[in-house]
Amino acid sequence: MVKPTVTSSDVARVANVSQSAVSRTFTHGASVSAETRQRVMVAADELGYRPNALARSLISGKSGIVGVLVAYLDNQFYPTILERLSRSLQEKGFRVLMFMTDTGDQDVVVNDMLQYQVEGVVMASAHLSSQLARRCADNGIPVVLFNRYIAASPASSVTSDNLEGGRLVGNLLADKGYQRIAYIAGYEDSSTNRDREAGFTKGLAERGVVCHARTVGAYTAEGAARATRELFALREPPDAIFVANDHMAFAVMDVVRHELGLSIPGDIAIVGYDDVPQASWKAYDLTTVEQPSVAMVDATVEILLGQIEEKSVTRRAAVLPARLVERGTA
Amino acid sequence: MVKPTVTSSDVARVANVSQSAVSRTFTHGASVSAETRQRVMVAADELGYRPNALARSLISGKSGIVGVLVAYLDNQFYPTILERLSRSLQEKGFRVLMFMTDTGDQDVVVNDMLQYQVEGVVMASAHLSSQLARRCADNGIPVVLFNRYIAASPASSVTSDNLEGGRLVGNLLADKGYQRIAYIAGYEDSSTNRDREAGFTKGLAERGVVCHARTVGAYTAEGAARATRELFALREPPDAIFVANDHMAFAVMDVVRHELGLSIPGDIAIVGYDDVPQASWKAYDLTTVEQPSVAMVDATVEILLGQIEEKSVTRRAAVLPARLVERGTA
DNA sequence: GTGAAAGCGCTAACAA
């Protein structure tokens, strides 16, 4: 039993009012008398009327849609963010058009978002060509890069203070007296990796220590496992490792414990970054740096909706404080 | 530098063709001469033209949007699914309008989806009033319930064979000779919980065993921790626990090991359900039942797009095979 | 193959 589409004109006919009266009844902040509204609502209920948001968007020029671009969800940091972001945007009256993206199809995806008239875009994709954001900005659509930034870009960004977070880890490991402190890098081209590493190096330097060794995990579990094995194949293996994010740190810990048979933190200290939910699970109990996900999402939404409202696409960069969370792995 | 919106008429003017010619050029499978197409494309490129998908949807009656409803993303099963589902739908030319939902606002959310003219809906929300699916079906919009079903509903469903999966676990634990086998339930009202438990009970019964004890974790980590403590407060604590999903099983294992100081599987066996990525992480190495997420997503997409295409909303139920994955916790 | 014209369902002036 499929009802034929019922339009505002149908409702108008039944309610014995003009079509615009129906429109007004369903438009927030329009002036309708109580009586008209009443009649319209009755008719609408009877017919099962539901305004067509697409038609509305077409004429109002506001789609009420925000595009969200994500690269992968296996790193638990992103589902957490996606959930919060989604809820927040919904509360504010926006819908989320979500896209998963690989390196290859970003152009297609951004094009799609623009065709659907998104009013704003959040990009939480690791690999991200800098022109994409520009394409959006050129169309007057504000973009917020989440957990990453691109220097020469009109896109706003929200990050935590990765430089400071890295520094805190550098200080911590040096202060604890570790002798051979290593770093497992994330994806080399990412701003998070650059900043965390730079901060880390600085934090060590402040204590007169230099990084003992460095391998690359590229933000994947498999990469991290490989990077760990490389470190332990060295003549002088590390006694502490700073891993560029928690997602990799778990893989590192698994290799260290179950493949190399070492104990944490007895034989080797591990520190991660992000403070994803699993970091506090007792099986890992990972010392890490918290990214303030709630504050980061709040900032994202604030910047985005602010720019949507005032129709200005200016670059804003929010950098939120990072906090060391000391648990049992260092 | 915000470009004013450029429409097909603008392109037509520059290309010296009619507006319909422009439309045809951008409509798949319309007839345009090579020359016209060429001229249109040049003009479109020059102006930075991009068809307005909303206007297109309005007239064609096809939005190309699928609504996806999710309850929470902290159970890693769902991010995994969401990612696959999203990618698959994108490949097939659909966009995903994603909604997070709590128990309270489902009506609002479904209403919103319908207003945005979604062509189909996937619901992966645990708590789900049965009338929601009906509302969609009444509007001729196919609905697929993912990982759950509602008997008296026009909505299709895709699940794994939870009954069989539970049975396998019952058999396994009985065969391994455990004496006091307990069950930690998920959310009582969910079809997954009902089926897994029923299968489990049957699997035990086949070996002449009855379930020793039962508590409820309600599919949350905290609930599972509580449920575990309850079990171990019994005069006769269990020597094996079947936990209704992996997400809870991790919490159970953490309590068992780090709070109760017991070893797994030495002192107690644990079996989960889902086979989420973390189940294979060495820190847990969880024996569990695999839900074939790829096949489940494929079935979901197939059912949904099938019904969208043939405009028929008939109930289909796909039940995919579950498989026992034996690891180190039993 | 092409252009003219109609209209998808709605909002937003404008007059009344």
Next chain:
DNA sequence: TTGTTAGCGCTTTCAC
């Protein structure tokens, strides 16, 4: 407050 009117940007007959 209300109805009338004019589109939003597009697809799709329909003649040519």
